[in-house]
Amino acid sequence: MSTEKLRVAAIDLGTNSFHMVIVEESEAKGIVEIDRVKDMICIGRGSISTKKLDKGAMEAGVAALRNFLVLATQHEVPVRNIIAFATSAIREADNRQEFIDMVRRETGLEVKIISGKEEAQFIYYGVRNAVTLRDKPDLLFDIGGGSVEFIIADKGKAHLLESRKIGVARMMERFLTTDPVSEHERKLLEQFFASEIFDSAEKARELGVTRAIASSGTAENIARMIRAGKDAEGGDALNQTGFTRQEFENFYKSVISMDRAARRKLTGLDEKRVDLIVPGLILINVIFREFNLREVVISDSALREGMVVHYIASMRGRKGSCPLDIRRQSVIELAHRCNWHEPHSRQVARLSLMLFDQLKPLHGLKPHYRELLEYAALLHNIGVFISISAHHKHSQYIIMNSDLRGFAPTEIDIIGNVARYHRKQPPTEKHPLYSQLKPSHRRAVDVLSGILRVANGLERGHRQNVQSITMRDEPKRIVINALARYEPDIELWAVSGHKEWLEEVLGKPIVIEASLQ
Known part of the structure; x- marks a missing residue:
């Protein structure tokens, strides 16, 4: 096994945002993060109903990827070690190949479109690299723009890997027309969420799940806002922090009736999530109820980090896709x-x-x-x-x-x-x-x-x-x-x-x- 330093850049082409993380791995130091960058491209804008990626969004996506590649090159990442995976919005678009070809032609980057189950698998690897899983199974969920991945796992294995087409951008486009959200639309969305996650919730009840680990910008934003309300002096780090069911319910009741202008004033809310946070709040409220959870813990590692540990493990010829002892x-x-x-x-x-x-x-x-x-x-x-x-x-x-x-x-x-x-x-x-x-x-x-x-x-x-x-x-x-x-x-x-x-x-x-x- 080679012991030389290995630099890798992993790019996640999500429905709402494109992310890249750059890491260096060596036998002595393990995986050390060098840099990370995010661009809210909204590649899935309008594509949920039309099944086509918008031309302007595709051009913006290519421009963002070009900048990502420049940054990776500046950090001395070999081109062969730049990996890119596309998820829900791109994999479901009828013109996805047009975008993939456009990216290859203008940047040289080869983008792989992964299935929902593959996405869940990589998220599982990523969460295991940030949060200590227990002997008892936990629910892992990642709220994306087009899909939400549900994993039930303990420290030994994953018992369930599922992807549901209930991402926040998709749900906002399909269900929400009022601001603040009307009671009628809220109830419709709650019923839709409940029906989509019914099977996963049944499995979780069988396994005695009481805790969830969330790994998404939506969940991080909510955790940050809840923290701001109870601890203005809290630090920026969110990993392995979170919120109880009671803390969430109190926050949910105070925010769900707000209009856009009021939400803009919330401490900790990303400006570009002012609208998307509404279906996100409704979804987490349903998850708490349907899975009968006591708390949600935040993981700051997800898909792209999972991509990294899986890629490095394969390059190093190691079994498994994550460290045995992350602490x-x-x-x-x-x-x-x-x-x-x-x-x-x-x-x-x-x-x-x-x-x-x-x-x-x-x-x-x-x-x-x-x-x-x-x-x-x-x-x-x-x-x-x-x-x-x-x-x-x-x-x-x-x-x-x-x-x-x-x-x-x-x-x-x-x-x-x-x-x-x-x-x-x-x-x-x-x-x-x-x-x-x-x-x-x-x-x-x-x-x-x-x-x-x-x-x-x-x-x-x-x-x-x-x-x-x-x-x-x-x-x-x-x-x-x-x-x-x-x-x-x-x-x-x-x-x-x-x-x-x-x-x-x-x-x-x-x-x-x-x-x-």
Whole structure:
């Protein structure tokens, strides 16, 4: 298998918009996004009823693709690694071949028209690359302009792959003539949606689905608007955030009766979705009801990201079309982007996990926190990429603003805080990013940062000296014995100044002993 860097550009020719994502993949760093661009072409404008792509829209599409190719070339993507897939509006148009030929003639780009089921498959790959799927099946759905894809999947496989012709542009053209939408048209659209998704909902009920993962601009816009209404200070990242059924219903009731002018004023709504958001809201309302969902989680990866991971897997000769552990891959990618000192960081992580395991009777944290400790340890020093001075604070900032894939926002907050407190002042409620955590998470940060400080001390010489750790819990003290390859003077000196916080958290003095192999 080749280990050279591979750059790929994936273009998604959707009904409403054309998107391109450019990535670089290598064995060391995994998949790293280089750039992305979107152009709201509306290639499907008017084609739902006429079955023909508008000439002006085709010309605009070609112009957009020409610009995409220039950008890909500037990012040094080989022409052979630029892939383009066309979806609902183009695949259903009678003059689709005319457009495909036009694109090939004027840009040299070969566009592949994919089926609805293929589209669902690629969306599944893309979502798996951004959101951690569970043992229990979830509903995945992607709202496009011409079609909506429904996937029921768990972390092992997809149980259902379907595509329905109920995209927001199609539904707006077919059903909506009033603004604000009349009750009559709303009910007609609700009934149509319910009939189209009946079979998928039946399958979901059989499998006990209660959560959905949405991967589309429509769902992202709704999530952003709901967030703006409850948290004006929230960040831009949406991946693995979302909204509950109650949050959505409250928002839906307040917005569905608005006219165009009122919708324009909504914080978070894309100007070009002012009209399309109406059928989108109605559809998600029906999805919540028919699938009996508790919440919708957002995935910022979908079709084009799925195209990328599938293409790279085929180029590399790998089985499967997505990483087995997106959380770990995302952490390692970030570490490499920040030029981490890998041997040191991996040693600190290894020692941290040993301490976590042996101190478990005393700290009582659930196994889930063990994983977060490992990632904080791997990333604790990446702030040096910005500056050695106060690098612990820089590490926290980078972690909390890097959109780590597969993590919930609270998990990223914990990882960032633990890395922040690997040195210098221990956690204090005077620090806003720590004080805003709920009490159980502050307790976890206290324990994990205490462990990380000790592990970091035991690797002070950056020489991977300590081979293993054993712990004795005595009535009045904790004794930690470090087995070393060489005389561990520097490590013992360092840890003596790092253990005070863990002693306070665990309520016992800690004695560090050492022995040689």
